[in-house]
Amino acid sequence: MSDFYAEKIETALQSYMSDHPATSTRQQAISTILxxxxxxxxxxxPQQEGLRPEDLDASNDD
Structure with a gap:
């Protein structure tokens, strides 16, 4: 990889980490991105999220 692309990727990674404060380490950011x-x-x-407990009622039972 050329230095130009390495620098662009590093800049993008730092921006991502700034926008996602829960991503505390570089490795965690890369893992999440991938x-x-x-x-x-x-x-x-795809990651699936179920209903939140406060959204559950008898109509959700099968």
Whole structure:
């Protein structure tokens, strides 16, 4: 990888970490970015979130 691209990627990574304060380490940021990319491109199943407990009622029972 050329120094130009390495610098651009490092800048983008620092921007990502600034925008996502819960991402505390560089490795965690890279892992999150890769997981999101793989999921959005079909290499990983999309992350699914269920209903929040306050949204559950008898109509949700099967």
């Amino acid at each position: 997981e999101n990319w793989f999921a959005s491109h079909g290499y990983l199943p």
